[in-house]
Amino acid sequence: MARKTSAPVADEPYDEKIVDIDVAAEMEASFLEYAYSVIYSRALPDARDGLKPVQRRILYMMADMGLRPDRPHVKSSRVVGEVMGKLHPHGDTAIYDALVRLAQSFSLRLPLVDGHGNFGSLDDGPAAPRYTEARLAPPSTAMTAGLDEDVVEFVPNYDNKLTQPSVLPSAIPNLLVNGASGIAVGMATNMAPHNLVEVVAAGRHLVSHPQATLDDILRFIPGPDLPSGGKIVGLDGVRDAYRTGRGSFRTRATARVENVTPRRKGIVVTELPYGVGPEKVIEKIADGVKAKKIQGVTNVQDLTDRSHGLRLVIEVKTGFDPDAVLEQLYRATPLEDSFGINNVALVEGQPRTLGLLELLRVWVEHRIEVVRRRSTFRLAKRQERLHLVQGLLLAIVDIDEVIQVIRTSDDAGTARERLMSVFDLSEPQSTYILDLQLRRLTKFSRIELEKEQGELEREIAELTEILSDDARLRGVVSGEMADVAATYGTPRRTVLLDAAGGATAPAATNGRSKAPAISLEIADSPTRVLLSATGLLARTSGEAADAPLDRHGRRHAHDALRGDAPATTRGDVGVVTSTGRLLRVSVLELPSLPPVDGAPSLSGGIPLSELVALAPGEEPLAVVSLGDDAPPVALGTAGGVVKRVAPGDAPSRDEWDVISLKDGDRVVGAAPAADDDELVFVASDASLLHFEASAVRPQGRSAAGMAGIRLAPGQQVAFFGVVRAGTRDLHTVVTVAGASGALPGTGGGSAKVTPYELYPGKGRGTGGVRAHRFLKGEDGLVLAWVGEGPARAVGTGGQPAELPPTSERRDGSGVPLEAPVAAIG
Incomplete structure (x- = not known):
């Protein structure tokens, strides 16, 4: 049925307007507008705080709602509603997805949201927002601190009714620590997470050395640090990305061969590559077995739980080499994956591809600007408060006259003007006095005001100095x-x-992809096993086995060397631990590291706990050769006991005791010692004793040793080591003093570096000579080391730490340290 429409009246004008446009031009303009919106407002993070707009709005709104780490969780739906209604003009699904990612410990190296409930896993999505709760995680307080002190610019929200920060203060280098991923129009970003301690150490170096180069920064940041752990195999792509902003690297699962049954070995996976879930691995293994691409696997069990973490057990058929099966799995499954780095971020509103140095410099400059703006804000506030306090102190001196002026005035405006003229006050001071409560006029209040005036003047002077x-x-x-x-x-x-x-790229043969045959045949060539001060083990490769010290006295790039031992690639070495055990370790299981600038690097070492089971608190102290011709191993305990034992008399099992320790005692040092070498003790009271190793006859494995150093009551041995014959002039003594009651890592203490030749020798079983005079507040040594110098110190995160220059005063005091030292080598 046709619809009738009334015709326009002839006398009335017909207000119709048709505009002819070019469809191509309209599509181009609309697409560009959409592309800009995606790039700048959705997909790419800001290089300063490392956040996309939706993430920044979530953290800001949660901070505005008071959802601090010490407050109860609230429903995630409430957070999503507040963000969507006030700041983010998009759907609730996108906001909740961003909130979930901020809370996932397997996605972010340092989660910014503390989630309560099911926030998903690598294989499953999260629960609905009505079932989960959230609040800010502790690191978020550092991201949002100072927003009320004019440290960043605020911009209007989507309807111009509220304001929001254009960037967060970001005391944490979030972009480098947590990475980022996003797909915009015509560009994308994919950034790897890093370790906070390493990035901050590099940032502090850049603050104090603005002209630092990329090589300087790489001393502090050796590579990414993924939330899932695992291993990064091959750092060439990482270094390319650090230099150009683009590169790729391979990530590999952490796996080891264990006895899963008394008669069958298996592969136990405890860490997976970044972004890979166990279900995906199990599915790929099952598909490979069915397609006969994977051989030797009988079963796969996922024994992951909350108490022990990830544990994927792959059972291997009898007669198959587990190492060969593992190499096969690296090729055919996500146990080895690749990560492509594309460091695209917004800098001053423009998308740029940034290298590591540029990323770090943007954050450092942002933090300098934040602190400058905060100091300016605080200075103005304190100057304003000091002005009021000074006026109030003037009023209190002549309080009776002030009251008389106010009482005889007709209104508040008149009283304000009379106060300004009579007492030479400013308008803010007069207004403040009029608003004053009578109880503030006591004598005690005047004392408080004078104290506040002094504090304000001190803070103003300090802030002025900072800004100037x-x-x-x-x-x-x-x-x-x-x-x-x-x-x-x-x-x-x-x-x-x-x-x-390990796994390499398949080789093409007649148009088909064919993996090369796996071979575990490795030549039994000479090598050297290294033990770092932070407990990492590695073996050198090729010419690195005999690499000399570099011009800085360093053998490696990112750690300090505790000890080394010669070996062969297919041989075994022994690792002496603090509980008096000697553990047999296969050299083949250690990562082979090529030299960096001619010297072996320990940045890719492996913890001993990944090879053998360690007791709680047990630490590796030394690595020794197990050959029949190896010299005896000298051990020193915290109780002052010394012992020499021949490692060549080793039983066939993988571990055995080399000393019988008394209750409460532990081994503090061990090293091979021939008869003409010297044994060195350093006690916690800073006494140093050394004597000929021939004074300690070798004993059997069950012996308890003999008296090494006489200790004062309440003291213990801080260091034990060996000085090889003929190398006295090459050795250095490093002592670090501190307060025994201080919490670990809360103070740097003082350090002293002296030549070993300054210390005279004494007999075994006697007291030593003083090596360090304590400063006020120090009562003992927290760390000591004797070895071939120059010495190198590392912090708690493995980053380099500065030591004072060498002193010729044997019993002098130390030089205060800027940061705590965790180890020396």
């Missing part, structure tokens, strides 16, 4: 960075391997 002195400003920024690393830093999870055998 660039070095002081940078010192404040560096100190705040150190506090953030100490508060939120965690140890490195990912092992870095410069190179390793």
